[in-house]
Amino acid sequence: MLRNLVGYISKRAEARVIVPQDEKIIWKFNSDKVVKEFYCFTDADLGGNSDGKFTLNSQNKALFSGTLSTKIKPGMQLKYTGFCSLRSIVPRRFPRGEILQDWSNFDAIEFRVRGDGRAYLVNLHHQTFRPDDLFQAFMFTRGGPDWESVRIPFSNFFLANSGYMQDKDADISYAIARIRTIGLLLADRVDGPFQLEIDNIKVVRSAMHITRGYHQNLTYKVNMDHYRKTEKYMKKNYGPVSG
Amino acid sequence: MQVHKIRAGYIRITNTSVTKIITAVLSNWNHTWTFSRCNRLHHGLLRRPTMIASAPIIVKRFKSNDKIKNLITVGAILEEALQTKQKDSFHQAIDKFNARDRQRRGHVDFIYSALSLIDKFELEQDIETYNKLLDVFPKDRFVNRSWLDVVWPKPHPQIDCALDVLTKMEEEGILPNEDTYRILYDVFGRKSFPLQKAQRIEYWFTRFKDINPYKLPSPVPTDPIELGSIALQRIAGSDGVITIYEHDKKNGEDKFLLAIQSPNQKQFLTNYDTSKPLLVEGPFRVWLSKYPQYYYVLRAHASVQIGEEKNEEGLVVGTCMLRGNNMSMLNLWIDRLRKEISQLSNVEIIFDINHSQSVPITAEDNAIEIER
Numbered sequence: 001m002l003r004n005l006v007g008y009i010s011k012r013a014e015a016r017v018i019v020p021q022d023e024k025i026i027w028k029f030n031s032d033k034v035v036k037e038f039y040c041f042t043d044a045d046l047g048g049n050s051d052g053k054f055t056l057n058s059q060n061k062a063l064f065s066g067t068l069s070t071k072i073k074p075g076m077q078l079k080y081t082g083f084c085s086l087r088s089i090v091p092r093r094f095p096r097g098e099i100l101q102d103w104s105n106f107d108a109i110e111f112r113v114r115g116d117g118r119a120y121l122v123n124l125h126h127q128t129f130r131p132d133d134l135f136q137a138f139m140f141t142r143g144g145p146d147w148e149s150v151r152i153p154f155s156n157f158f159l160a161n162s163g164y165m166q167d168k169d170a171d172i173s174y175a176i177a178r179i180r181t182i183g184l185l186l187a188d189r190v191d192g193p194f195q196l197e198i199d200n201i202k203v204v205r206s207a208m209h210i211t212r213g214y215h216q217n218l219t220y221k222v223n224m225d226h227y228r229k230t231e232k233y234m235k236k237n238y239g240p241v242s243g
Numbered sequence: 244m245q246v247h248k249i250r251a252g253y254i255r256i257t258n259t260s261v262t263k264i265i266t267a268v269l270s271n272w273n274h275t276w277t278f279s280r281c282n283r284l285h286h287g288l289l290r291r292p293t294m295i296a297s298a299p300i301i302v303k304r305f306k307s308n309d310k311i312k313n314l315i316t317v318g319a320i321l322e323e324a325l326q327t328k329q330k331d332s333f334h335q336a337i338d339k340f341n342a343r344d345r346q347r348r349g350h351v352d353f354i355y356s357a358l359s360l361i362d363k364f365e366l367e368q369d370i371e372t373y374n375k376l377l378d379v380f381p382k383d384r385f386v387n388r389s390w391l392d393v394v395w396p397k398p399h400p401q402i403d404c405a406l407d408v409l410t411k412m413e414e415e416g417i418l419p420n421e422d423t424y425r426i427l428y429d430v431f432g433r434k435s436f437p438l439q440k441a442q443r444i445e446y447w448f449t450r451f452k453d454i455n456p457y458k459l460p461s462p463v464p465t466d467p468i469e470l471g472s473i474a475l476q477r478i479a480g481s482d483g484v485i486t487i488y489e490h491d492k493k494n495g496e497d498k499f500l501l502a503i504q505s506p507n508q509k510q511f512l513t514n515y516d517t518s519k520p521l522l523v524e525g526p527f528r529v530w531l532s533k534y535p536q537y538y539y540v541l542r543a544h545a546s547v548q549i550g551e552e553k554n555e556e557g558l559v560v561g562t563c564m565l566r567g568n569n570m571s572m573l574n575l576w577i578d579r580l581r582k583e584i585s586q587l588s589n590v591e592i593i594f595d596i597n598h599s600q601s602v603p604i605t606a607e608d609n610a611i612e613i614e615r
Contacts, residue, residue: 059556116528116529116530117457117477117530117531119455138451138454138455140454140455140456140457142457142477143477143478144477144478144529145478145527145556145559145562146559165443167443190532190533192530192535194530
């Protein structure tokens with residue numbers, strides 16, 4: 001079933017497909033029930049000093065807060081420590097199996113956040129026989145009293161395995177079709193408290209998109225059924241192509 | 244070429260290779276055709292040119308006494324350098340170690356000790372120091388000589404040592420040099436882990452060089468007013484106007500009041516409904532890389548509608564940062580604002596300090612800021 005057709009086109013024959021904009025809200029943090037779909041784990045489980053929690057604050061927004069500590073206790077056998085992370089719980093299907101997310105029709109992930117100026121890492125975990133594989137991308141927050149929408153295109157994500165960035169070209173399109181969990185990680189090696197308020201998380205598709213590949217190849221993605229829909233849409237609204 | 248007799252019937256040959264023995268033996272025959280043939284054999288089989296300072300094939304095993312003696316002398320060299328904490332003394336200590344013996348015995352211990360002392364010499368950002376430290380490894384000894392070394396690699400502790408040096412470079416954010424690559428190639432070979440790591444450092448650092456949209460100028464300013472200005476510009480936007488209302492230094496204590504307000508915010512205040520109060524909230528924290536900055540915010544009341552969107556919190560109309568007695572400084576700020584915008588003199592100001600979302604600023608936090 002050719003749902004997606006991926007074409008590699010040279011710069012000379014660059015074509016842009018106009019696809020209608022779309023977005024899908026995956027999580028909107030306005031109730032305790034949604035907040036409980038995430039769990040927070042820090043290096044306290046491994047013997048470290050950091051602490052973190054994910055709660056709903058008085059203005060009905062999710063708050064990821066705590067303190068990061070890179071202090072190594074004398075008995076620990078670690079060289080580096082200090083991380084706080086948030087991960088969504090995978091919903092399970094009865095009688096067995098997991099419900100995976102499919103975002104192949106979208107280009108980017110968008111967070112509506114009010115951060116404190118720290119750099120967080122967005123982790124996308126997908127179904128794979130390598131459980132330590134993680135697609136990661138940096139999310140820089142502005143800080144200050146205003147809310148901001150941080151949009152991270154999927155092409156910005158790089159592949160990492162147990163914290164080490166991988167060399168090989170990793171095309172995220174295969175992972176986007178089978179997302180298990182999404183998470184946020186703070187590990188910027190700065191001791192101190194942090195807080196990040198999240199309003200919602202959504203995936204978006206922009207009207208016109210050219211995806212840049214991992215190694216800067218110019219690629220673009222054509223969704224076949226959307227292409228057909230677009231033709232209909234264009235004919236309906238703009239009339240038949242003349243000339 | 245040295246020949247040692249170790250046990251009856253066995254000889255150990257050091258500082259050479261098998262082909263050299265053959266040529267040495269054959270060259271005694273004085274037959275030109277064999278000699279030239281052996282020369283070609285010599286050049287054909289040898290994959291790497293033998294270096295002058297190449298190590299013997301058999302490594303002398305340390306006795307425990309020797310190791311402790313070595314550690315003591317290594318420590319002594321570095322302690323001498325610690326007396327004058329300068330780049331020259333550190334480099335001279337490395338030169339002294341290199342001059343001790345050709346095989347550089349105990350170089351792993353020396354490199355680890357020197358690495359732990361780089362911070363004390365304040366040479367973390369200096370690429371030449373790291374290159375000089377990597378130069379301590381004896382050359383051409385840990386290179387893979389055949390496919391057998393690739394399939395069954397020898398677990399040299401020197402590889403872990405080099406990786407630790409490169410990890411420290413990575414943490415400080417330094418790119419490897421041409422010299423780094425040359426040294427690592429000579430020591431470990433073309434497809435070795437340390438050389439691969441140096442390549443990865445360069446690739447990822449150049450790839451992520453410009454991804455931070457909120458990058459601070461380098462070197463990061465240490466003056467609290469400069470840092471505060473950067474934080475305030477980030478909060479209020481590029482069209483904000485920063486005013487320093489008060490700045491005096493007495494008895495080593497800095498006291499200042501920095502405020503920012505954009506023209507739009509000012510205009511909003513001139514048209515403000517004077518029956519509604521204004522709120523001063525704070526302190527809130529914003530991080531500039533590793534420096535926390537604390538700011539207070541002047542907000543319109545939440546019931547004042549702006550535009551079509553529903554707003555749960557009031558619009559921000561001014562931001563300030565201060566050092567010193569909190570309440571007196573905030574009052575000063577409000578007084579100055581009232582002077583500038585006459586409509587505010589009748590408006591009620593509510594102070595909401597130690598707001599639930601904020602962290603109380605204590606004298607300790609202030610001290611930490613000054614130290615950094």
